[in-house]
Amino acid sequence: MAFDLAVKRIYEPPAPDDGQRVLVDRIWPRGVSKKDAALTLWLKDIAPSDELRKWFGHEPARWAEFRERYRVELDGNEEAVGRLRGLLRHGKVTLLYGAHDEAHNNAVALAGYVRGTD
Template sequence: MIQCKRVYDEPAATDGRRVLVDRLWPRGCSKATLQLDAWLREVAPSAELRRQFNHAPERFAEFRQLYRRELAGHPEYWQGLLESAGKGTLTLLFAAREQQLNNAQVLAEFLEEELDRRAEPSSAVCYADRF
């Protein structure tokens, strides 16, 4: 399971592996007090894309498309996240105020789709009795 959570929210026992997925360290958080297992700057949107989006809701659709393109071009950045999600709960941490229109949500969606794509196919449906 993959979930997203603001870095300013209290950690929970159900968070599983906690990974910060922002390029910049969140304001007001000390590295000593923020409970996380990893900080993956490289999986965050490029600095150029982040500046272009600037958390403007009207630009989110374009941001989402461009960020997904960046992710598709660099599987080495997110492969480990897939492994973590396959083993248990993965919590993607972000600092943005906007809870839904942010890079962590796009990344979570991307990873969920990738997990579905890689899942073992189910058995074929048998239509023998219909002919």
């Protein structure tokens, strides 16, 4: 099933075409107010475990291994993944994250997982 799914830094302003805005970080991003975030949902339970997040440290050399380990965590997290898939059945979802690296972060890995391309 093809989903209308986007990935965006939470520090970018909300846009009308974002659809449902879902923060997928376990930790609230520094300097962002809840009002400015304009969230539909903060789905922190879908974020990587603290252990995995700290191990990865946003090091591109660990990206492939991070995606594999995160996939295993997601496979065991049916409730949170089911919530996200439920939102996707109702229209576009934009996954929001706080990391500086736009290519190597949990939202990108999660989008690949949900799309079945990762």
